[in-house]
Amino acid sequence: MNLQNLKQNIKSISGLVKPRAKILAVVKANAYGHMALPCAKAALAAGASALGVSSIEEGITLRRGGIKAPILILGSIFPFVNLSLAVKNNLTPTISSLQGLAELARIGARLGKRLPFHLKVDTGMGRVGLTPSSAISAIEKAAARKEVSLEGIYTHFSSSLDREFTDLQLEKFLAVTNFAKKLKLKFTAHAANSGALLTNKKTHLDMVRPGLAVYGLLPFETEKQKINLSPVLSWKTRVVFMKRVPAKTPISYDRTFVTGRSSLIATLPVGYADGYLRSLSNKAEALINGRRCPVVGRVTMDMIMVDVTKAGGVSIGAEAVLLGAQGSDNISVEEMARWANTINYEIACGISARVPRVIV
Structure with missing residues (x-):
């Protein structure tokens, strides 16, 4: 594992994205098979501001390894009672349903805290997330509650090379974020995975979520000329x-x-x-x-x-x-x-x- 290559990859990604866009380095699945803890530390040292993991267990492993930076759980947490474990370990949960939001609010009320979360919007991936209309309802509910704080809103592109469909997903997503902005909410909007950050600058928004690119790999070999990346793994x-x-x-x-x-x-x-x-x-x-x-x-x-x-x-x-x-x-x-x-x-x-x- 060549961590110097990883650090340089983060810097290359930083040079590609919009100046104001932060980087959330995805280190789920043991950093795509590379070893999560040292890769997480290297990514943060190179300029990433946050980390993304798949599960509470992956997040706890990083916390026990000394990681203090924000960690977003990208997976859908179930049963909802496990949200309390995420809160206990200072992990930011993804909320993908109104039921999940209600449970997080109950936990916040019990602890006497305002708990941060990111809202997942399904704009065309068909995996997890609220529909745009349900997302708007969730945003209204979150804005009215003192027990929860909408820290981020995000979606996931299903096929970044398909510009037409990606633009359609982005349009649906921006309709949701624009609604949240009208409520004077302050949050981080993010959508771009490795493929989108390479192919569509409109998707960079407030933060990008590179995974594969962090490790010097590309989702499409046709994009090699757009960025200088070096493989981390031999x-x-x-x-x-x-x-x-x-x-x-x-x-x-x-x-x-x-x-x-x-x-x-x-x-x-x-x-x-x-x-x-x-x-x-x-x-x-x-x-x-x-x-x-x-x-x-x-x-x-x-x-x-x-x-x-x-x-x-x-x-x-x-x-x-x-x-x-x-x-x-x-x-x-x-x-x-x-x-x-x-x-x-x-x-x-x-x-x-x-x-x-x-x-x-």
Whole structure:
């Protein structure tokens, strides 16, 4: 984990967004598989003003790690009684329903405090959030209550590359925020995820919520020229076993690969239990001695086999790069995602907890 790259990514994002727009760095899902606490600290040190997590549990982990900055829980909290746990740990909840708002007000009344929250508006994602009309009702109720404080209003874009639909979502969202402004409420409006902050400056508003971009990854490779980002993550292992086998030797489960010649086969201690997807079987490559070596046979739970016949001088203990650079070559998260017929988000988030993270 190269945290200097992460800090530079935050600065690059800051240079792209409107001058007045703050940055909420999304560190949910263990910082997209990168390790939440050190990434959170690095993002804040580089200029992010707040953090976004998926759950109360993720927020508590950051608080116990010494994070004092605002933390927004992006997920929908249920059962509503758990809102009290968010309040206890100074975590800002997302309210996505009138029922949730009522429960937060009850907690505020019991504690004798005015509790902050962000209101989630569903403008077209179809996941969680109040409809625009229900959001207006919630804003009216919040404005009339002393137990709650509307600190933010936000929405989420479903397809940032679809400019027409994104503009439609934004129009619906701004109708809600404009209503709140007419009530003289002071709040932070935010909508832009990584995709929107790259493709549509109108969406930047008061704050942006980059997730993938923080880690040097892009939701669309077509946007590379718009921002200078560097991947934070590399994934490396070492050769633990080698054998030379004759032609017509089957490798791994179900004999999906059979050698066509005398071959030198190396075993690497990584498998689908580590997040190296089974769909990479007979498709992926690893860098060993600066050469691309194909993954042969099925990816197993704990190991993969690679053909190092052409790599030259490979020995047990040799470094194998699954993601990242070696020599003059590089395997990107995007390339691995293409091999697995998935998205870069899933590759990064899927690297399991049993894979050690090392900060450099």
